Amino acid sequence: MTDILKTENLSRYFGAVVAAEDINVTITDGEIVGVIGSNGAGKTTFINMVTGYLPPSSGVINFDGQPIRNLGPRKLMRRGLARSFQVPQLFLELSVLDNLAIALSAAEGRQLNMTRPVRTPERISAADEILEQMNITQYRDGMVTAMPQGARKLLDIAIAMLGEPKMLLLDEPTSGVSTEEKYTLMDTVMEVVRRRGLTVLFVEHDMEIVQRYVTRVLAFASGVVIKDGAVDEVLADEQVQELVTGKRHQPQPEQGDV
Numbered sequence: 001m002t003d004i005l006k007t008e009n010l011s012r013y014f015g016a017v018v019a020a021e022d023i024n025v026t027i028t029d030g031e032i033v034g035v036i037g038s039n040g041a042g043k044t045t046f047i048n049m050v051t052g053y054l055p056p057s058s059g060v061i062n063f064d065g066q067p068i069r070n071l072g073p074r075k076l077m078r079r080g081l082a083r084s085f086q087v088p089q090l091f092l093e094l095s096v097l098d099n100l101a102i103a104l105s106a107a108e109g110r111q112l113n114m115t116r117p118v119r120t121p122e123r124i125s126a127a128d129e130i131l132e133q134m135n136i137t138q139y140r141d142g143m144v145t146a147m148p149q150g151a152r153k154l155l156d157i158a159i160a161m162l163g164e165p166k167m168l169l170l171d172e173p174t175s176g177v178s179t180e181e182k183y184t185l186m187d188t189v190m191e192v193v194r195r196r197g198l199t200v201l202f203v204e205h206d207m208e209i210v211q212r213y214v215t216r217v218l219a220f221a222s223g224v225v226i227k228d229g230a231v232d233e234v235l236a237d238e239q240v241q242e243l244v245t246g247k248r249h250q251p252q253p254e255q256g257d258v
């Protein structure tokens with residue numbers, strides 16, 4: 001197993017606010033890692049720095065063995081690092097198919113051009129393939145506004161997968177999604193992730209989702225990683241319970257224990 005993402009002393013300050021400080025994280029190819037932390041803990045700042053949306057104040061980011069700190073989101077996407085957003089970044093008044101065709105055209109590095117059709121046979125075929133894998137084919141020809149929130153999240157993640165990334169960073173994939181929809185959504189995403197052998201890092205507030213889908217957790221508090229380890233170990237940690245999850249996530253005693 002090789003390292004795919006490595007950060008060294010990665011920091012970001014907004015004036016006097018310490019949004020992230022000395023983040024040292026190494027992610028191995030194929031890992032599924034959860035990022036937890038209370039509001040304002042620095043999770044999105046970390047994801048934004050790694051994906052080129054926010055320049056770090058200091059520190060190093062290596063992806064796939066190369067330094068990437070000065071690269072923007074487009075270049076990173078072409079290197080194989082893609083992301084989805086807490087609020088899906090979609091053209092609401094366009095069809096689902098057009099959203100995918102436009103994203104594919106951007107992934108190919110093309111500017112939109114009135115004289116060139118955005119729907120080419122190759123793009124339609126690639127769009128149909130990902131729609132089927134994400135179980136959202138039924139929405140293909142309708143506008144994004146006609147999709148429920150869970151399906152919009154799946155479309156946003158589908159778009160992130162279009163450039164055949166090696167690693168996917170998901171910012172709160174289940175936020176705003178109903179309790180009934182969230183497991184179906186995560187099962188669908190994880191099946192595609194497994195089939196494609198992707199590495200995933202995802203920010204999540206829902207500890208049931210964290211426990212079910214990740215093997216390793218990074219716990220953030222006040223811009224610092226306070227714990228990095230196996231999911232059960234991190235969720236059982238006293239400091240994590242105090243600062244991130246609350247006491248209700250303490251492991252329950254086995255039946256018969258006194």
Ligand SMILES: Nc1ncnc2c1ncn2[C@@H]1O[C@H](COP(=O)(O)OP(=O)(O)OP(=O)(O)O)[C@@H](O)[C@H]1O
Binds near residue numbers: 042
């Ligand atoms: N553009 C900005 N300007 C000033 N301060 C910012 C900016 N972005 C983030 N911060 C601050 O940096 C800190 C970390 O914010 P961040 O959004 O990374 O937290 P988070 O863990 O993602 O929170 P949430 O779970 O609420 O999304 C917070 O104190 C926040 O107010």
